[in-house]
Amino acid sequence: MAKAVIIGAGIGGIATAVRLAVKGYSVTVLEANDTFGGKMQEFWLGGYRFDAGPSLFTLPHLVDELFTLAGRNPKEYFTYTRLDPITHYFWPDGSRVKAYADAAQFATEAAQQLGVPRKAVQEALEKSSRLYKGTADTFLHKSLHRLQTYLSPDVLKAMGCLTDLGLTTTMHEANAKQFSDPRFVQLLDRFATYNGSDPYQAPGTLNIIPHLEHNLGAFYPKGGIYAIAASLVRLAEELGVVFRYQEPVLRITTENGKATGVETNSGSYQADVVVSNMDVVPTYRKLLPNQPAPEKTLQQPRSSSALIFYWGIKRDFPQLHVHNIFFSQDYKAEFEHIFKYKTVSQDPTVYVNITSKAAPGDAPAGSENWFVMVNVPHNQGQDWEELTAKTRQAVLQKLSRMLQTDIKELIEEEQVLDPLLIEGRTSSFGGALYGSSSNNRMAAFLRHPNFSARLKGLYFCGGSVHPGGGIPLCLLSAKIVGELTPAVVPSPAKPPK
Ligand code: FAD
Numbered sequence: 001m002a003k004a005v006i007i008g009a010g011i012g013g014i015a016t017a018v019r020l021a022v023k024g025y026s027v028t029v030l031e032a033n034d035t036f037g038g039k040m041q042e043f044w045l046g047g048y049r050f051d052a053g054p055s056l057f058t059l060p061h062l063v064d065e066l067f068t069l070a071g072r073n074p075k076e077y078f079t080y081t082r083l084d085p086i087t088h089y090f091w092p093d094g095s096r097v098k099a100y101a102d103a104a105q106f107a108t109e110a111a112q113q114l115g116v117p118r119k120a121v122q123e124a125l126e127k128s129s130r131l132y133k134g135t136a137d138t139f140l141h142k143s144l145h146r147l148q149t150y151l152s153p154d155v156l157k158a159m160g161c162l163t164d165l166g167l168t169t170t171m172h173e174a175n176a177k178q179f180s181d182p183r184f185v186q187l188l189d190r191f192a193t194y195n196g197s198d199p200y201q202a203p204g205t206l207n208i209i210p211h212l213e214h215n216l217g218a219f220y221p222k223g224g225i226y227a228i229a230a231s232l233v234r235l236a237e238e239l240g241v242v243f244r245y246q247e248p249v250l251r252i253t254t255e256n257g258k259a260t261g262v263e264t265n266s267g268s269y270q271a272d273v274v275v276s277n278m279d280v281v282p283t284y285r286k287l288l289p290n291q292p293a294p295e296k297t298l299q300q301p302r303s304s305s306a307l308i309f310y311w312g313i314k315r316d317f318p319q320l321h322v323h324n325i326f327f328s329q330d331y332k333a334e335f336e337h338i339f340k341y342k343t344v345s346q347d348p349t350v351y352v353n354i355t356s357k358a359a360p361g362d363a364p365a366g367s368e369n370w371f372v373m374v375n376v377p378h379n380q381g382q383d384w385e386e387l388t389a390k391t392r393q394a395v396l397q398k399l400s401r402m403l404q405t406d407i408k409e410l411i412e413e414e415q416v417l418d419p420l421l422i423e424g425r426t427s428s429f430g431g432a433l434y435g436s437s438s439n440n441r442m443a444a445f446l447r448h449p450n451f452s453a454r455l456k457g458l459y460f461c462g463g464s465v466h467p468g469g470g471i472p473l474c475l476l477s478a479k480i481v482g483e484l485t486p487a488v489v490p491s492p493a494k495p496p497k
Contacts, residue, residue, distance in 0.1 A: 006030070039053035045312055046312055140476055306422070307391050379430045
């Protein structure tokens with residue numbers, strides 16, 4: 001039976017394991033940590049449950065698809081509800097907008113609260129939808145590094161969108177051209193942070209992202225985001241995938257231009273197919289030290305990282321929802337701090353995710369589990385202890401001011417995550433959340449392909465390679481690897497004696 005070894009049990013590695021098992025491979029996943037999930041972990045602080053990493057879930061059909069592919073009913077493994085409103089936005093001037101799931105209702109709300117033309121909001125969302133539909137098949141669902149992709153009719157569809165794509169303007173310029181209200185521009189610019197980019201540098205192409213949240217919807221999985229990884233591991237194990245924890249891969253072995261397996265402290269694993277779900281930078285630097293590395297690709301600027309304060313808050317805030325954003329006064333300065341000065345602004349935009357709004361069991365009665373996140377640069381040797389202390393102070397002041405309550409007094413549990421911890425726990429280079437950033441119009445083509453051009457049998461999945469970071473794109477990277485790997489030839493049946 002053809003063998004596949006997967007390095008890492010992040011969401012990309014788990015999804016690849018399912019796809020390769022369905023394809024007929026005997027699959028072993030080797031994971032450095034003592035559990036699966038990578039950035040997608042959960043933990044408890046007293047009576048408060050937290051998802052450690054991702055909090056926003058879009059395109060749930062990409063998870064369902066894996067169960068269906070394996071002949072299972074997704075609902076028996078994994079369920080979710082649509083969020084409405086999706087996000088509650090707060091500005092320093094006191095204005096607020098609830099982003100309702102229904103596009104028309106959202107447009108009405110934006111018109112009432114900010115005075116932006118209702119029709120223009122709807123047109124912006126329709127354009128986002130048009131661009132997404134025109135480009136996703138080419139840019140997200142397929143390898144950009146295979147000739148076949150460019151011979152597909154989908155390319156014609158994508159070409160048809162070229163003039164609208166905004167390749168020559170930044171995301172911010174495109175939004176500011178469409179809307180004169182700086183608050184609504186800020187709301188649209190924020191979607192650059194979906195993949196850790198800067199709206200003042202990233203191309204207008206990224207304006208396809210609002211389509212995901214506003215037209216297709218944001219969802220909350222039963223059991224939290226962690227349930228995505230847990231349910232897929234259950235499926236993978238049912239399909240015969242073997243997960244070996246606390247077994248970091250030390251080397252990818254090669255012979256005559258082919259990856260032949262991996263080595264760990266416990267021994268070596270021979271494989272027909274090796275898939276790295278480890279960040280692509282350490283995959284080359286640590287696991288393939290004697291192979292030429294694609295330097296230009298590996299040196300692409302990293303995406304942003306995050307500082308997260310997990311707070312058990314002993315009060316409830318009826319004015320908050322699952323996703324809440326407290327904007328900064330000067331968004332441009334905030335991104336300059338992150339990408340130019342490699343530090344954190346003293347007036348950062350603060351994202352507060354409260355899953356106990358959707359799942360009351362995630363916090364004690366009358367309390368809330370706050371996941372408080374600030375976008376920060378990836379680690380380049382900054383003094384994170386000092387930056388964390390300063391940012392915590394700034395966040396507390398800002399939230400206390402905007403919610404007119406002394407938040408510090410309400411914190412009864414606390415834990416912090418910074419870029420160093422993210423890197424230490426998942427090997428993500430610099431603790432970047434989404435691999436390389438999209439602050440360049442060629443970024444899509446500069447991400448590492450899902451296969452090695454030099455070593456046959458070596459593939460890559462996860463947020464540091466094509467098509468990019470975030471749960472949906474990691475799932476799509478697994479889909480592409482599933483399509484690129486060779487078909488398994490069934491062993492001939494033994495002749496009857
Ligand atoms: P990772 O999660 O990076 O896991 C890689 C795994 O490989 C780890 O388990 C690691 O231990 C293992 N590994 C590494 N090296 C080795 C080795 N040598 N041997 C064996 N195992 C190894 N995405 C969203 O869609 N929505 C969000 O709201 C969102 N918010 C985020 C917030 C935070 C704080 C973070 C950290 C991320 C967020 N993301 C979000 C991004 C999302 O979490 C990631 O894109 C995704 O989970 C990455 O999955 P991955 O498959 O690349 O693997």
